[in-house]
Amino acid sequence: MAFWGNKQEGENPQEPGQAPAGSLEDGYNEIVKAKGRTPGIDLAIRLSDLILEHAVRERASDVHIESQGANLRVRFRVDGILQDMLSSPKNADIPLTQRIRVLAGFDPEPPTSFRNEEGRFQKMLAGRPIQVRVSSFPTVNGEKLVLRVLDRQQLGLDLDQVGMDQDALTIIKKLIRNPYGIFLITGSTGGGKTTSLDARLKNINTPMINIITLEDPVEYRLEGINQAQINAKTGFTWSEGLRTILRQDPDVIMVGEIRDYDTAEISLRAALTGHLLFTTIHTINAPSIIERLFEMGVPPFLIGSSMLGAMSQRLVRKVCPKCAQPAAAPSEPVVNEFIKNMDPEEGRLVKDLILSPGANYKVEKGCTECRNTGYLGRTGIFELMLMNEDIRKHILDHAPTDVIKRAAIKGGKMRTLLMDGIMKARAGTTTLSEIIRVTATMV
Numbered sequence: 113m114a115f116w117g118n119k120q121e122g123e124n125p126q127e128p129g130q131a132p133a134g135s136l137e138d139g140y141n142e143i144v145k146a147k148g149r150t151p152g153i154d155l156a157i158r159l160s161d162l163i164l165e166h167a168v169r170e171r172a173s174d175v176h177i178e179s180q181g182a183n184l185r186v187r188f189r190v191d192g193i194l195q196d197m198l199s200s201p202k203n204a205d206i207p208l209t210q211r212i213r214v215l216a217g218f219d220p221e222p223p224t225s226f227r228n229e230e231g232r233f234q235k236m237l238a239g240r241p242i243q244v245r246v247s248s249f250p251t252v253n254g255e256k257l258v259l260r261v262l263d264r265q266q267l268g269l270d271l272d273q274v275g276m277d278q279d280a281l282t283i284i285k286k287l288i289r290n291p292y293g294i295f296l297i298t299g300s301t302g303g304g305k306t307t308s309l310d311a312r313l314k315n316i317n318t319p320m321i322n323i324i325t326l327e328d329p330v331e332y333r334l335e336g337i338n339q340a341q342i343n344a345k346t347g348f349t350w351s352e353g354l355r356t357i358l359r360q361d362p363d364v365i366m367v368g369e370i371r372d373y374d375t376a377e378i379s380l381r382a383a384l385t386g387h388l389l390f391t392t393i394h395t396i397n398a399p400s401i402i403e404r405l406f407e408m409g410v411p412p413f414l415i416g417s418s419m420l421g422a423m424s425q426r427l428v429r430k431v432c433p434k435c436a437q438p439a440a441a442p443s444e445p446v447v448n449e450f451i452k453n454m455d456p457e458e459g460r461l462v463k464d465l466i467l468s469p470g471a472n473y474k475v476e477k478g479c480t481e482c483r484n485t486g487y488l489g490r491t492g493i494f495e496l497m498l499m500n501e502d503i504r505k506h507i508l509d510h511a512p513t514d515v516i517k518r519a520a521i522k523g524g525k526m527r528t529l530l531m532d533g534i535m536k537a538r539a540g541t542t543t544l545s546e547i548i549r550v551t552a553t554m555v
């Protein structure tokens with residue numbers, strides 16, 4: 113496969129599944145010691161492998177390799193937060209960046225004039241094939257490489273593993289078996305939207321149905337699914353791509369993102385004419401998706417008649433099971449202060465949820481296991497809004513987000529992101545402070 117170039121290599125110094133011993137810093141010093149006795153390119157290969165193995169072992173989603181003057185700095189993003197892994201004098205005779213550039217399919221030397229460079233490669237790491245997407249950026253101090261580590265195992269590309277509770281899972285599994293309609297997902301960048309969409313597609317993927325996706329970029333290769341890459345330069349835009357897809361006899365369509373009226377209008381019409389669509393849209397919560405579609409100019413009747421539901425999701429850090437400490441529920445005055453700007457009905461539900469007895473609250477501490485952060489791994493929190501007659505009526509009335517949100521929450525039908533997060537804090541999976549940090553922009 114030309115796409116992967118020369119990249120499937122078997123030169124892994126570790127036994128499959130074995131994590132390298134010691135820190136990245138130790139491993140780096142070990143490699144530097146071999147200078148002079150071993151060709152520089154061999155050392156660069158060892159060093160790039162070492163960095164990637166550590167990245168997989170530490171569950172890093174991104175690896176930043178930065179030249180800062182005379183220094184080489186390596187940082188990992190773990191559970192959403194960047195951490196320093198290595199900072200050492202640069203070794204000109206160990207051509208690390210050239211090695212990674214070649215793996216990514218770039219020329220060994222960066223271009224003299226700026227050009228957007230993006231590449232990818234696949235490598236056996238920790239006993240499984242890991243895809244790595246590489247981006248190069250010319251800073252005034254030298255080249256910066258960012259490697260996105262796409263580890264399916266880590267992301268749990270399985271509906272049952274994304275952190276949804278049983279009730280929500282049952283609803284979603286039923287929903288994705290609808291013959292037509294549109295389901296929209298919203299969330300912040302890096303909030304697991306793509307994982308969640310991919311998990312959904314994987315769940316319904318059978319030879320009997322034709323699944324086509326439009327993505328930018330295509331992150332995970334999914335077997336048996338026709339994935340297409342948006343390319344605005346060649347005219348393969350979201351709306352053009354969608355028009356093309358509709359002539360490809362699709363059953364299920366995934367549109368990576370709806371950003372404009374054309375894409376929205378074609379998607380919603382396709383959903384009315386016998387296609388099941390999944391897409392993402394950029395808003396802060398599930399109810400505000402409707403207002404966003406209004407703003408794009410989509411007529412209310414089209415939204416009301418095609419939409420199956422919407423979901424908002426965020427990733428939260430899980431508290432470290434090794435060092436987490438039990439915690440008491442916050443006092444009533446603290447909770448009253450917290451809910452004072454909320455809609456009264458929502459505030460009352462949130463207060464009851466925080467204060468009702470039987471919670472197993474935890475507070476973070478820090479140990480070697482979690483690198484003193486108090487947190488280890490992440491899980492999702494979800495807000496699932498299903499279409500019903502009440503919401504549909506408000507859509508036809510062109511109602512604003514707060515009215516739609518109130519209708520969705522009424523009678524405990526929709527649990528908001530905050531409420532779902534509090535449930536996870538009550539269960540001791542995460543902490544209340546983490547939930548408040550993650551949902552702060554929404555209340």
Ligand SMILES: [Zn+2]
Nearest residue numbers: 432435479482
């Ligand atoms: Zn810990």
